[in-house]
Amino acid sequence: MNEPFHTRRRAHHLVGLALAAASLASLLLSAKTLGYARDEGFYFVAARSYQRWFDVLFQEPGRAVTKPTIDRYWSYNSEHPAVMKTLFGFSNRIFTKKLGWLSPSTSFRLPGMLTAALCVYLIYLWGATVFGARAGFFAAAAFALLPRPFYHAHLACFDMPMTAFWLLVTYLYWRSLASWRLGLAAGVAFGFALGVKLNAAFMPLVLGFHYACLVAHRCLNRTGAGAPWPKPWAFLFGLVVAPPIFIGHWPWLWHDTLARLKEYVGFHSTHSHYNTAWFGENIIGAPTPLALPTVMTLLTIPTVVIALTLAGSLLRLRHHLPRFVERRLADACPPRGPVSTNGLDLLLLLTLVFPIALISLPDIPKFGGTKHWMPAFPAMAILAGAAASRLSDLAASLFSRFPAKAVGAFTVAFLLLAPLQQTITSHPFGLCSYVPLVGGAPGAASLGMTRQFWGYTTAGVLPWLNEHVPRGGTVFFHDTVAPSVEMFREEGALRRDIRSTDVRRSSFALLHHELHMIRNEAWIWNDYGTIVPAHVLTYQGVPIVSVYERPSGDGRPRPEMRGDE
Amino acid sequence: MDRPGFRVRMVWLWGLVPAIALAEMVMQWRIPRQEPSSDEWKAAARAIGAEKGVNDLVVTAPAWATQGRMSLGALVPVADFGRFDTTRYDRVFEVSLNGARAPETEGLPVESEESFGRIAVRRYRLSPRATVLYDFMQHLGEAHRENGGYTNPVLMIDHWFNPRFVMPVPLKRRTVALTFENVPTGGVLRGYGLIGYRSGRFNKGGPVSLRVFVDGAHVGGASFRNFGPLEPFELALPGRQPATVRFEVSAVDNLSREFGLAADVRRKPGAAP
Known part of the structure; x- marks a missing residue:
């Protein structure tokens, strides 16, 4: 292979963009069946609230920047910065309200989908430029076809955007080691990454460690005395441009800046633990x-x-073995x-290991499936791509009767079939998915692992509710929050006359398992007064949502046993 | 080093990757095909319904296959569903998916087995069941309640996420008492106490105490704590005349927890009827 670095760059950009477009198209086409995650409901509300502030800004800029006005519109969900929520809102304003091209939920979700497409583009670009086009293709496609990231890629949430910005900053930092322009770009990207989610604050640790290793290697390696020093542009620009971008993008920080920064950091440093099932515990x-x-x-993650x-990690490790092994x-x-x-x-290895190692720490709350260490997955995909490319070369040499390119393409395509x-x-059960080697969802249920979270699977029982709930009937929607239920109504997925209520006042009740x-x-x-559900939504035979119907004529007094949750 | 041999081994090692891919695809294709259809559930339920006696228990394996309740319906009464143990049953009908076994049937020989598509129904015989002389749960509505209490039993969740059918007892600053009249004696008062699971953040607080009185005399009690073992308490209930049994429940702190009690009077093992 040994393809020279940075060759065919334009072709790589074009192929990367084509793959990104295909990824975006697949997300848009598959979004309709995906229910709204718990957090999305809150972000829909936040995005709308922030857009109302922009209305004020466009009409009365002077009033918009005052503390009371900012507090009125920006206090909601101020535990997270505003880059993505602002983009959700503008996307909704443009693609639903102005152009009418997308449904409200899809327009809110579009910016998140675009960040997933950005991931695919960057993974291809990075993988192709360093390990060859076939490696880049496998890496980009494999990332797009990871079941859980595919689910997260649809959402108006921050986890896929954080993954994209983590990758963008890392890639730009790596390129900036030889270019100040890309150092500036890395600094700007880091500023916006901080505006996506708090996780970005950990990036300097990874990149700083990497840079320190490079400098130490340069100092200790006498044979490289003539080689250029790695440039620290990304750190310098990061220090200068990232803070103003972070504070500037978020009006909530414009007044009482220090106190609110402290509040923001304090919220996350003492973050509550949420429930996660772990081998029955x-x-x-x-x-x-x-x-x-x-x-x-x-x-x-698909076992292949x-x-x-x-295999890719071992292949790369092969370049760094001690001389006696060599x-x-x-x-x-x-x-x-x-x-x-x-x-x-080293950078790929750190990007792969650090997010997983960070969340592994015993004091860190662990919830949300795999979403909090998704920034590790692009590096994983690139390393997998390097191995897939090597395997396709090997296959071509074994089947030399056939054209090498065809054998290589077939090998890569075959390896992608299982993730596909x-x-x-x-x-649309992404969060319920487990690899078949552990028996899929049934195997995971038997092991006592988390079956789902966020109450997003309600979408699967809406047709049943629309058919069975009498006119004006009441439903307890369990883990699906009110704004998400309202979005179902707004988009016509749930009958408008069906009312949301608590268990005691409901005629039907949902239970997200x-x-x-x-x-x-x-x-x-x-x-x-019954343990028999009227309807059960299953995935691979595992109950995901049970729907209970209150038996008719049931007027027995019940003990009040509900509490705090 | 045998270099050609090493290369061959490397090729085989690489060959594992497409083999894994292929295995994944086959398994992924098979998994949803192992889900029983509703007809299979119904057929299994019909077969059990034809044979099940009043003292027989129906369980599902694996336990997460809760969709089976739609077909099993009345074959699983709430009291059976929230049982603490199997000492009150003659036989167990196990509805098994893909060969799974329920903990209740561990170590028991299979008496009979019948297949309904992807479901197997197995029957097991349990040790001779206890003869229950009086079930406090069934008389909760008639019980005299002091300082609060409820008239009907409920399902409460234990700290291992199992539903348990209990008499709910509110925890208060004052002792809460349940008094039952005309309880047959001459056997063993056997029961379970349970601090219900609330949420990790609320599962705190000291023990909950239970004291039992028979005709005004203190005969024993038990203490329960969060995440404590779910073990039965047993108290001898001597005498021949019906008696008044009084349960007193008290807790010193974290009164927001829930407490549940399940108890009966049963004939002593080996005693003549």
Whole structure:
């Protein structure tokens, strides 16, 4: 292979953009069946509130920047910065209200989908430029076809955007080691990354460590005395431009800046633990299991991608072996692929390991499936791409009767089939998906792992509710928050006359199955006087949502056993 | 080093990757096909319904297959669903998916097995069941309640997320008492106490105490704590005349927790009827 670095750059951009467009199209086409996640409901409200502030800004700029006006519109959901919520709002304003091209939920979700497409583009670009087009293609496609990230890529949330900005900053930093312009771009991107989610604040740790290693290597390696020093532009520009971007993008910080920054950091440094099922145990407090992120990654990323990531890591490690090992292996197993430029291999390894290691710490709350360490997955995909490319070369040499390009393309396509199949069959149950080697969702349920969270699977029972709930009937929607239920109504997925209420006043009750949610199910059993659901939505045979119907003529007094949750 | 041999091994090692991909695809294709249809559930329920006696228990394996309740319906009464143990049953009908076993049937020999598509119904015989002389749960509505209480049993969730059918007892600053008249004696008062699961943030607080009185005399009690073992308490209930049994429940702190009590009077093991 040994493709020279930075060649065919324009072609790489074009192919990357085509893959990104395909990714975006697949997300737009598959969005309709995906219910609204709990957090999306809050962000819909926040995005609308912030847009009302922009209305004021456009009409009375002087009034818009006053503290009372800012507080009125920006206090809602001020525990998260505003880049994505502002984009959700503008997307809704443009694509739904002005142009009428997209449904309200899809327009809110579009910016998140665009960040997923950005990931695909950057993964291809980075993978193709360093390991070849085939590696880049596999990496980009494999990332787009990871079942859980595919789910997150649809949402008006921050986890996929954070993944995209983490990748963007990392890529630009790596390129900036030889270019001040890209250092400036990295600094700007870092400013916006801080505006996406707090996770970005950890990036300087990773990149700083990488840079320190590069400098130390340059100092210790006498043979590289003539080589240029890695340039620290990304850090310098990051220090200068990122803070004003972070504060400037978020009007809530314009008054009482220090106090509010403290409040923001304080919220996250003392973040509540939420429920996570872990081998039959309910985790809701420190110390949390160290192995959870690693095990969840293994249980949810298609195993072929894990195997290729491992193989890709070993292939890259082959370039960095000590001399005595090198001498033994040199003939039998020569290093393949390009040499590591500007600490590429170390950077990929750090990007893969750090997000997982950070969330593994015992005091860190662990919830939300795999979403909090998704920034590790692009590096995983690139390393897997390097291995897939090597495997396709090997296949071409084994089947030399056939055209090498065709064999290579077939190999890459074959390796993508399993992730493709898992992604297609898991939609719209992305958070319920587990790899088939552990038995899929049934296997995970038997192991006692988290079945779902965020109450987004309500969409799957709406047709049943629309058919069975009498006119003006009442439904307890359990984990689906009110703004999400309202969005179902707004888009016509739920009949407008169906009212949302609590268990005691409801005629129908939903239960999103999670280990700790059985307490909520007990409320329904006791209040309805039955343990028999009227309808159960399953995924791979595992109950996801149960719908209870209050038996008619049931007027028995029930003990009040509900509490705090 | 045998270099050609090393290369062959490397090729085989690489060959594992497409093999994994293929295995994944086949398994992914198979998994949803192992889900029983509603007809299969109904057929299994019909077969059990034809044979099940009043003292038989129906369980599903794996336990997460709760969609089965739609077909099993009345075959699983609430009291059975929220049982603490199997000492009150003669036999167990196990509705099994893909060969799964329920904990209740562990170590028991299969008496009979019948397949309904992807569902197997197995029957097991349990040890001779206890003879229950009086079930406090069934008389909760008639009980005299002091300082609060409820008239009907409920399902409460234990700290391991199992539903338990109990008499709910509110925890208050004052002792809460339940008094039952005309309770047959001459056996064993056996029961379970349960601090219900609320949420990790609220599962705190000291023990909950239970004191039992028979005709005014204190005969024993038990203490329960959060995440404590779910073990039965047993108290001898001597005498031949019906008696008044009084349960007193008290807790010193975190009164926002929930407490549940399940108890009966049963004939002593080995005693003549």
